[in-house]
Amino acid sequence: MVQPVSFKLNGKPVRVTVDDERMLLWVLRFDLGLTGTKFGCGEGICGACTVIVDDKAVRSCSTRVKDVAGKRVLTIEGLEQDGKLHALQRAFLERHAFQCGYCTPGMILAAYALMLANPHPTREQVVKALDDNLCRCGSHTRVLEAVEVAAAATRGRVR
Amino acid sequence: MNGDGHLSRREFLALAGASGLFVLFDLERLLAQEPARLPGRPGYPADFNAYLRIAENGRTTCFVGKVELGQGSMTSLAQLLAEELDVPLDSVEMVMGDTDLCPWDMGTFGSLSIRQFGPVLRAAAAEARAVLLQLGAEHLQIPPDRLQAKDGVISKVGDPAVCVTYGQLVQGKRIERHIEKIPVKTPREFTVVGRPAARKDALDKVTGRARYAGDIALPGTLHARIVRPPVHGATLKDVDSSAVANVPGATVIRDGDLIAVLHERPDLADRALALVKARFDRPAQELDEASIFDHLVKNAPPAQMLGANGNLEEGEKSAAAVFDHTYLNSYVAHAPMETHSALARIENGKATVWASTQTPFGIKTQVAQALGFPPEKVRINTPYVGGGFGGKSASRQAIEAARLAKITGKPVQVVWDRAEEFFYDTFRPAAVVKIRSGLTSAGKIAFWDFKVICAGEREAIPFYDIPNQRTASAGGWQGDQPPGLHPFAVGPWRAPSVNTSTFARESQIDIMAARAKADPLEFRLNHLSDPRMVRVLKAAAEAFGWTPKAAPSGRGFGVACATYIGTYVATLAEVTVDRATGRVRVGRVACAQDMGLVVNPDGSRQQTEGAITMGLGYALTEEVRFRGGEVLTRNFDNYEIPRFSWLPAIKTVLIDNPETPASGCGEPPIVCMGAVIANALHDATGVRLFQLPMTPDRLKSALAG
Numbered sequence: 001m002v003q004p005v006s007f008k009l010n011g012k013p014v015r016v017t018v019d020d021e022r023m024l025l026w027v028l029r030f031d032l033g034l035t036g037t038k039f040g041c042g043e044g045i046c047g048a049c050t051v052i053v054d055d056k057a058v059r060s061c062s063t064r065v066k067d068v069a070g071k072r073v074l075t076i077e078g079l080e081q082d083g084k085l086h087a088l089q090r091a092f093l094e095r096h097a098f099q100c101g102y103c104t105p106g107m108i109l110a111a112y113a114l115m116l117a118n119p120h121p122t123r124e125q126v127v128k129a130l131d132d133n134l135c136r137c138g139s140h141t142r143v144l145e146a147v148e149v150a151a152a153a154t155r156g157r158v159r
Numbered sequence: 160m161n162g163d164g165h166l167s168r169r170e171f172l173a174l175a176g177a178s179g180l181f182v183l184f185d186l187e188r189l190l191a192q193e194p195a196r197l198p199g200r201p202g203y204p205a206d207f208n209a210y211l212r213i214a215e216n217g218r219t220t221c222f223v224g225k226v227e228l229g230q231g232s233m234t235s236l237a238q239l240l241a242e243e244l245d246v247p248l249d250s251v252e253m254v255m256g257d258t259d260l261c262p263w264d265m266g267t268f269g270s271l272s273i274r275q276f277g278p279v280l281r282a283a284a285a286e287a288r289a290v291l292l293q294l295g296a297e298h299l300q301i302p303p304d305r306l307q308a309k310d311g312v313i314s315k316v317g318d319p320a321v322c323v324t325y326g327q328l329v330q331g332k333r334i335e336r337h338i339e340k341i342p343v344k345t346p347r348e349f350t351v352v353g354r355p356a357a358r359k360d361a362l363d364k365v366t367g368r369a370r371y372a373g374d375i376a377l378p379g380t381l382h383a384r385i386v387r388p389p390v391h392g393a394t395l396k397d398v399d400s401s402a403v404a405n406v407p408g409a410t411v412i413r414d415g416d417l418i419a420v421l422h423e424r425p426d427l428a429d430r431a432l433a434l435v436k437a438r439f440d441r442p443a444q445e446l447d448e449a450s451i452f453d454h455l456v457k458n459a460p461p462a463q464m465l466g467a468n469g470n471l472e473e474g475e476k477s478a479a480a481v482f483d484h485t486y487l488n489s490y491v492a493h494a495p496m497e498t499h500s501a502l503a504r505i506e507n508g509k510a511t512v513w514a515s516t517q518t519p520f521g522i523k524t525q526v527a528q529a530l531g532f533p534p535e536k537v538r539i540n541t542p543y544v545g546g547g548f549g550g551k552s553a554s555r556q557a558i559e560a561a562r563l564a565k566i567t568g569k570p571v572q573v574v575w576d577r578a579e580e581f582f583y584d585t586f587r588p589a590a591v592v593k594i595r596s597g598l599t600s601a602g603k604i605a606f607w608d609f610k611v612i613c614a615g616e617r618e619a620i621p622f623y624d625i626p627n628q629r630t631a632s633a634g635g636w637q638g639d640q641p642p643g644l645h646p647f648a649v650g651p652w653r654a655p656s657v658n659t660s661t662f663a664r665e666s667q668i669d670i671m672a673a674r675a676k677a678d679p680l681e682f683r684l685n686h687l688s689d690p691r692m693v694r695v696l697k698a699a700a701e702a703f704g705w706t707p708k709a710a711p712s713g714r715g716f717g718v719a720c721a722t723y724i725g726t727y728v729a730t731l732a733e734v735t736v737d738r739a740t741g742r743v744r745v746g747r748v749a750c751a752q753d754m755g756l757v758v759n760p761d762g763s764r765q766q767t768e769g770a771i772t773m774g775l776g777y778a779l780t781e782e783v784r785f786r787g788g789e790v791l792t793r794n795f796d797n798y799e800i801p802r803f804s805w806l807p808a809i810k811t812v813l814i815d816n817p818e819t820p821a822s823g824c825g826e827p828p829i830v831c832m833g834a835v836i837a838n839a840l841h842d843a844t845g846v847r848l849f850q851l852p853m854t855p856d857r858l859k860s861a862l863a864g
């Protein structure tokens with residue numbers, strides 16, 4: 001049904017009037033112009049479309065926009081604060097934890113959700129949390145390093 | 160508009176403000192042409208102004224026809240320019256893959272960016288620097304031999320306050336002066352090349368600001384979803400798109416072989432597409448992933464002899480043991496995370512297309528042909544590309560978007576979904592390698608008779624010392640001979656030919672080493688005289704901590720080595736095998752490479768890690784399943800690519816060899832992965848697999864004997 005849906009997006013309230021059965025990914029990308037969230041598989045398999053909803057990583061390609069009504073949605077564009085990169089972004093940047101970069105927003109946000117729940121994850125916990133985020137370029141080694149670096153840098157203050 | 164949402168052809172014409180004829184063309188035929196074989200190829204321009212422009216503020220813009228696929232050429236090419244021009248690396252801005260602004264380029268593939276284009280760019284920058292020194296000398300009234308250039312500033316030796324900047328000299332203009340035969344720097348003079356450099360694409364990529372073709376937005380853009388045949392070779396019988404009217408705002412366009420549903424939102428276009436009822440005649444379905452190998456052997460074109468020496472018969476006579484084996488590998492998909500995407504706009508008779516492609520200049524020609532435009536009326540822009548691996552050498556989506564933009568008169572975006580990506584992918588060809596070889600009683604290779612079928616000839620001739628040998632190849636990785644040999648398109652996949660031939664050769668070598676009861680590393684070294692290969696093998700062995708033992712030792716250690724277009728690579732690995740599930744886990748990998756000059760060491764390590772990780776897939780799980788022209792693997796749920804939990808500990812060794820021209824490392828480290836795992840698996844279990852991928856099922860049945 002086409003109707004207004006309100007939620008918090010990257011800290012600011014938004015209201016979109018759309019068919020509320022549509023998937024959040026497309027509303028973010030084409031109604032709200034936030035193209036950092038990527039399409040990879042469309043079926044919840046690859047994690048390229050990962051965003052944070054109420055502190056949990058979700059797959060926006062498989063999340064109806066009506067299901068985020070009243071919730072807090074964070075995309076890669078909202079992770080910087082006051083023009084400062086988040087520790088995860090800094091670590092990904094410094095460690096070159098990407099190649100083509102297409103999986104990167106999803107990777108960073110999946111790691112962010114993990115760190116919100118568990119600020120000092122072990123390597124096994126990181127592997128487990130990111131295992132369904134696919135990267136074809138094989139940036140995995142660097143991603144694991146970057147998450148470790150970021151976890152150490154945040155010293156528990158993930159947000 | 161018709162009641163069913165169709166625009167009539169006349170309405171399209173009116174919409175587009177066009178008149179005259181649509182030129183219909185055979186899209187399949189056009190796309191089947193490898194860019195390398197399109198006629199009338201120009202070369203790289205000689206004028207250095209084509210590659211660089213220095214602004215008054217001192218910033219240098221570097222124009223290259225290469226594209227950034229993730230391999231880091233945005234950074235490594237900037238390093239080459241900064242080095243030879245003597246400007247700070249962070250003052251270089253890269254403009255890549257824009258056919259209006261950048262000099263012609265064949266395409267970004269085959270590890271050519273550094274190896275082939277690198278020298279061109281270096282020479283251009285070196286000449287520009289020499290001209291700038293001359294201009295500086297005239298400006299400062301000081302002879303050039305008393306001047307130095309550094310960080311974009313020309314100053315008097317011993318009196319740096321007497322100076323002029325490049326920016327002041329040039330002021331953003333073309334430099335209308337040329338000096339011939341300026342030498343590039345020697346590696347000893349390097350201050351930028353050969354050192355780690357911060358990737359220029361990093362900030363864009365960690366903030367989500369990096370734009371890929373699917374992220375470019377223009378006002379009024381329509382998103383197209385295209386009616387696809389269910390099977391390659393199917394023909395459309397009829398189509399009923401009346402139900403599309405149920406999706407407000409959706410329209411249907413039909414132009415010859417192209418039927419598309421358009422909407423201002425891609426997901427709503429998709430919803431409308433699901434309402435189109437198209438019926439197709441399906442061709443008979445015979446081949447599948449099991450029967451394909453016999454088919455290829457029977458139908459491949461005649462073999463070409465690539466090389467021979469000695470006498471095979473004599474060799475066979477001298478052999479105490481003969482080994483006759485056939486190696487198979489399946490079709491493998493490129494599966495970049497970004498699917499083929501394009502946005503096309505036609506304005507004032509000029510088409511502009513933003514495309515995810517490895518061949519912007521190649522598709523410029525194709526789009527011009529498709530639209531009936533002269534080439535100068537087509538501009539291809541290549542934003543960041545979300546992975547290519549050879550699969551974006553073909554860019555059909557750009558033509559689709561351009562045709563639809565011409566018809567509608569609006570910007571049109573085409574972004575393939577994952578099933579389309581699998582359907583139209585130009586797979587790495589399924590292939591067969593037959594090797595017959597022999598061993599003398601002294602444990603030396605007596606003869607080698609190698610035939611590769613349908614993978615191509617690249618690097619097929621062995622680098623081992625073998626007195627009697629013959630190498631033949633039937634059919635290339637392009638798969639175009641004879642037409643219809645493969646049930647779908649095949650093409651270049653990261654290191655074409657060489658994953659296949661290396662798997663076969665290095666497995667066969669190990670089989671002989673095992674028979675000779677020799678350590679497989681020593682067996683190799685005993686048959687090698689090329690010092691570069693010896694060096695990488697020893698370096699990899701040292702990094703790995705190899706101790707000699709004949710296989711199967713139970714340790715799960717494997718070794719393999721290869722050459723790829725000038726680069727030497729040796730890879731060692733340790734695996735563990737779960738006999739109950741048939742799952743193989745690669746615990747660690749050590750890889751040594753000699754790629755000549757290393758432009759960006761950290762970038763090279765990163766490429767190596769990526770290739771090793773990616774290579775786990777074709778070795779262990781990746782296999783396109785199909786029935787006739789129907790591709791059954793359509794998403795990552797049944798086409799499994801490597802993930803975090805598979806990750807081995809990776810050690811990378813880069814041999815320091817700066818005096819040898821750079822040969823690149825985007826591809827070489829992937830080529831050993833099939834063989835090294837097969838060999839390690841044999842070392843662990845005593846069982847050998849002759850087919851890639853080495854899936855749990857194949858391993859379990861081999862273990863069951």
Ligand code: FES
Pocket residue numbers: 038039040041042043044045046047048049050059060061062
């Ligand atoms: S696009 Fe959503 S999980 Fe792949």
Ligand code: FES
Pocket residue numbers: 098099100101102103104134135136137138139229496545546
């Ligand atoms: S960096 Fe290319 S898919 Fe991960």
